[in-house]
Amino acid sequence: MLPTYQDGSKYFVNRIAYLWREPQRGDVISIRMAGIHEMYLKRIIGLPGETVAFVNGRVLINGEVLDEPYEKLPCDWNLPPEKLGPDQYFVVGDNRSMPSQDHYFGKMDRDRIVGKIIR
Amino acid sequence: MKNVPSFILLAALAALGVWLWFVLSPSPERIIRQRLAKLARTASFSSGEGKLARLAAAEDIAGYFATNVEVDINVPGRVQHTLVGRAEIQQAALGARERLSGLKVQFPDINITVAPDKQSAVADLTVVVNIAGERDSIVQEMKFTFQKTDDGWLIARVETVRTLSSAILRFALHRAPFIVTG
Numbered sequence: 001m002l003p004t005y006q007d008g009s010k011y012f013v014n015r016i017a018y019l020w021r022e023p024q025r026g027d028v029i030s031i032r033m034a035g036i037h038e039m040y041l042k043r044i045i046g047l048p049g050e051t052v053a054f055v056n057g058r059v060l061i062n063g064e065v066l067d068e069p070y071e072k073l074p075c076d077w078n079l080p081p082e083k084l085g086p087d088q089y090f091v092v093g094d095n096r097s098m099p100s101q102d103h104y105f106g107k108m109d110r111d112r113i114v115g116k117i118i119r
Numbered sequence: 120m121k122n123v124p125s126f127i128l129l130a131a132l133a134a135l136g137v138w139l140w141f142v143l144s145p146s147p148e149r150i151i152r153q154r155l156a157k158l159a160r161t162a163s164f165s166s167g168e169g170k171l172a173r174l175a176a177a178e179d180i181a182g183y184f185a186t187n188v189e190v191d192i193n194v195p196g197r198v199q200h201t202l203v204g205r206a207e208i209q210q211a212a213l214g215a216r217e218r219l220s221g222l223k224v225q226f227p228d229i230n231i232t233v234a235p236d237k238q239s240a241v242a243d244l245t246v247v248v249n250i251a252g253e254r255d256s257i258v259q260e261m262k263f264t265f266q267k268t269d270d271g272w273l274i275a276r277v278e279t280v281r282t283l284s285s286a287i288l289r290f291a292l293h294r295a296p297f298i299v300t301g
Contacts, residue, residue: 107283
């Protein structure tokens, strides 16, 4: 999640953030694997039902370019449009300067969201 | 009032019986958790291991798996590895012990679902691997399928779970650019 979040740093997770409202685009969330001892830290860019694509490093949501002020590093990714299901979010890290094959990102189910990162 | 000590004794005996029953006939879930903990300990090693110790450990590790086991590991950017059968597991374990100066394996989260017939079970777990000399850990969600056999609960299949999925990742895995052998 560089440059927004540094490696080796500790952050708190608000586990009740999504009890009364749904996750929003731009939220940085923690995503569980088999449990909550090891989690991913990613940013939501796509919401349920939307179509997400990357064209020359720019994110397209339903064909429209997404404004990403937090994105500081150069990116040249290309990803064909992916339609999200009714309970799916598209998440990606902020460090997109590496080849897309080396970056772990993509669609995920709502029930994997543990909470929102507090800065 | 005269019977009170007898009641206490009976209650204590009943509690002892329940405790013994749990200890002597553990549930499949408990057995599988214990096996996974032992597997993690056996797979972990530090430098200075002798050749005989390496061979014994590799054989021990293979013993946790069924003879026809299939292991399919895909960690993007790190490892793609497919193994079939105990012999390949043993070779891979031995290769890792010869090549690396240390390894620590942990399963910090384990969810076990036992089939209704209690003959098979699935463990959805997170694997954390620390290689000596490397700063970053390998962290991956995996699915282990266990089968009950005459030799106890053995691992019959190991698969990578895609916590996140994308077309690029699927393409990358299909193309298999990252292959670690041995």
